[in-house]
Amino acid sequence: MHELGLARSIVDIAIEAARADGAERIARVGLRVGAFAGVEADALGPAFELARRGTPASDAVLDIEPVPLRCHCAGCDRDFGVDDVHGMALCPTCGAPSGDVLQGMELEVSYIEVVRS
Numbered sequence: 001m002h003e004l005g006l007a008r009s010i011v012d013i014a015i016e017a018a019r020a021d022g023a024e025r026i027a028r029v030g031l032r033v034g035a036f037a038g039v040e041a042d043a044l045g046p047a048f049e050l051a052r053r054g055t056p057a058s059d060a061v062l063d064i065e066p067v068p069l070r071c072h073c074a075g076c077d078r079d080f081g082v083d084d085v086h087g088m089a090l091c092p093t094c095g096a097p098s099g100d101v102l103q104g105m106e107l108e109v110s111y112i113e114v115v116r117s
């Protein structure tokens, strides 16, 4: 399962950051997930619960921040949001397809909250 591997990497990143910070445990991890990142946000929660078991992040909460897909149309020189991430990104003004993605590909840890004891 793709999401489980990803959840394990997130837990690893959080543990490393906590150690570097001299903290014992992780309370919360923020994750920015783009609509076009190729990750099922719904599957990520349960995967994270599995991955955190037996680690210093075993009580950590995963805070997923969804990032909508936005593209740029060079012809119209305007940005537009895309709701259907499974279709093609078509400019609502001229109808041209755009491969110029401004946001929505993100898959990154945005913050880590640690517990000092």
Ligand SMILES: [Zn+2]
Binding pocket: 073, 074, 075, 076, 077, 091, 092, 093, 094, 095, 096
């Ligand atoms: Zn256009």
